[in-house]
Each structure stands twice: as structure tokens, then as C-alpha cells.
Amino acid sequence: MRPGDAALLFSLLAACGGGAPADDTGPADADGDGWTVADGDCDDGDPSAHPGGTEVVGDGTDQDCDGYDACYRDADGDGYGSEETRAPDLPLS
Numbered sequence: 001m002r003p004g005d006a007a008l009l010f011s012l013l014a015a016c017g018g019g020a021p022a023d024d025t026g027p028a029d030a031d032g033d034g035w036t037v038a039d040g041d042c043d044d045g046d047p048s049a050h051p052g053g054t055e056v057v058g059d060g061t062d063q064d065c066d067g068y069d070a071c072y073r074d075a076d077g078d079g080y081g082s083e084e085t086r087a088p089d090l091p092l093s
Helices: 003-013
Strands: 068-072 086-091
Touching: none
Parallel strands: none
Antiparallel strands: 068 086
């Protein structure tokens, strides 16, 4: 490549609407949810799991990346959680 060839290439791309190549040197977002592991994504293979994600109660997955899974409290002691009473998030093990 001769001096100035790169500048010419970029100007031709810009004139054609191609613009400069995207900067792909930053951290990747593997699941496309807008969060990277560096940003706090706790499961970059699951687009529903990211900081501030909506927690699905009792599924064993930490969608909001707080280190816990939400669950229902067994208010009547029958061994099943009650949808009316949500317990504090439980640690995932």
C-alpha cells in the first residue's frame, strides 16, 4: 500500500455510504442484549440476563444479575410457593 492509499479508501467508503470500518476492539456483547461482561452481564449467552433484567420467579436463573433468583414464599407450609407472596431473592447454588 502506498502512502495516502488508506485515506483514499476511507474517503471512497464514506462517499459510498460505507463509512469507516466499525471499531471492534472493545468488549463483545455475545448475546446482543446491550450489556457486556465488563458492564456487569452475568450470563453473556442469555439475552434475558443482564443488570436490571426482569427476574422470572423460581426458574433458577438470575436475570437481573444480582447473584440471586427470586422465588415465592410458602406462606401456608404446603411445600409450594404462593404467587401472592414473593420471598426475598435466594442465592443461586
